[in-house]
Amino acid sequence: MAAPALARCMARTGVLPLGQAWGRAPRLPPSPLPAQRRAFSNNKVLVELDESAGVATMKFKSPPVNSLSLDFLTEFCISLEKLENDRACRGVILTSAVPKIFSSGLDITEMCGKSTEHYAEFWRAVQEMWLRLYSSNMVTVAAVNGSSPAGGCLIALTCDYRIMAENPKFSIGLNEAQLGIVAPFWFKDTFVNVVGHRVAESSLQLGSLHSAPEAHRIGLVDELVPEEKLKDRATAVMQQWLALPDHARQLTKTMMRKAVLDRLVAHREEDVQNFISFISKESIQKSLRMYMEMLKKKKS
Numbered sequence: 001m002a003a004p005a006l007a008r009c010m011a012r013t014g015v016l017p018l019g020q021a022w023g024r025a026p027r028l029p030p031s032p033l034p035a036q037r038r039a040f041s042n043n044k045v046l047v048e049l050d051e052s053a054g055v056a057t058m059k060f061k062s063p064p065v066n067s068l069s070l071d072f073l074t075e076f077c078i079s080l081e082k083l084e085n086d087r088a089c090r091g092v093i094l095t096s097a098v099p100k101i102f103s104s105g106l107d108i109t110e111m112c113g114k115s116t117e118h119y120a121e122f123w124r125a126v127q128e129m130w131l132r133l134y135s136s137n138m139v140t141v142a143a144v145n146g147s148s149p150a151g152g153c154l155i156a157l158t159c160d161y162r163i164m165a166e167n168p169k170f171s172i173g174l175n176e177a178q179l180g181i182v183a184p185f186w187f188k189d190t191f192v193n194v195v196g197h198r199v200a201e202s203s204l205q206l207g208s209l210h211s212a213p214e215a216h217r218i219g220l221v222d223e224l225v226p227e228e229k230l231k232d233r234a235t236a237v238m239q240q241w242l243a244l245p246d247h248a249r250q251l252t253k254t255m256m257r258k259a260v261l262d263r264l265v266a267h268r269e270e271d272v273q274n275f276i277s278f279i280s281k282e283s284i285q286k287s288l289r290m291y292m293e294m295l296k297k298k299k300s
């Protein structure tokens with residue numbers, strides 16, 4: 001099925017028609033076949049699977065800034081679902097193929113001047129991405145090799161472990177307040193689970209974008225490495241996590257994340273309606289338009 005058709009299906013049903021994000025059987029170790037590498041790709045995400053290690057790398061490739069458009073979100077979910085159902089894959093490293101940018105967050109153009117139906121479709125796709133990634137049975141490591149505001153930061157926060165490249169130009173954080181918008185409760189819950197309530201409260205209210213050292217200091221990222229070592233370090237961390245039996249790690253992950261996941265699952269439609277009423281306000285539309293203009297002016 002093509003991405004737009006899948007997106008429509010997601011909009012109707014609220015889920016991808018590929019399988020279930022919930023109640024999956026625990027993953028089994030990969031079969032002892034000869035070492036093999038596989039790659040598959042769609043327009044937005046490149047996936048390389050090292051079957052001998054049981055590890056895939058998902059590289060975002062949606063230039064200029066890997067913004068999370070409806071197409072990107074749909075293709076991200078399809079790629080993740082494929083890996084989730086692949087017995088040869090036990091862990092996934094998320095990173096970017098676009099220099100200097102991990103992801104610029106939700107595509108603002110998807111939230112400006114569109115119909116109510118479009119907002120509903122878009123928001124369900126954002127929810128779906130988070131539900132699938134946060135509940136993934138695989139070990140998920142974010143190798144943050146560029147700036148990562150808002151929705152980009154959410155992707156990193158949703159992983160099990162975050163490693164960021166030490167580059168003074170890169171920043172990360174949930175900066176929604178700076179755009180005049182509010183991070184939804186499940187963004188906030190994910191953030192609180194990583195950095196704790198006090199840090200999340202001030203960072204969210206200020207819409208802070210943190211430099212790499214600051215992000216490390218507040219626990220937003222688990223470690224910093226020189227850019228050229230990021231890939232190797234992500235691979236080493238993955239090996240460490242995969243050394244444990246899958247079932248124990250998966251049950252522990254579920255135990256830690258269930259309450260937050262259940263909260264969105266129980267209020268999914270209400271959350272879509274909240275998004276629509278919020279984003280449709282003329283004052284919010286004006287803030288978003290001004291923000292886009294500011295981004296464009298910054299260039300000239």
Ligand SMILES: CCCCCCCCCC/C=C\CC(=O)SCCNC(=O)CCNC(=O)[C@H](O)C(C)(C)COP(=O)(O)OP(=O)(O)OC[C@H]1O[C@@H](n2cnc3c(N)ncnc32)[C@H](O)[C@@H]1OP(=O)(O)O
Pocket residue numbers: 064065067068101103104105106107108109147149150151152175176179181182183184274275278279292295296299
């Ligand atoms: C009561 C409660 C109810 C709850 C309601 C919920 C409300 C909504 C919640 C929404 C949640 C999350 C929101 C988001 O994720 S919004 C996105 C936030 N992102 C940002 O603020 C990042 C903005 N971008 C940048 O800071 C920079 O672009 C960059 C990423 C640092 C890269 O800088 P650069 O100099 O390398 O590139 P630049 O020239 O700025 O950009 C290149 C082109 O890309 C366009 N662009 C950048 N970011 C986005 C984006 N997020 N969406 C769409 N387009 C984007 C930029 O405009 C340039 O375009 P052009 O070349 O000029 O045409």
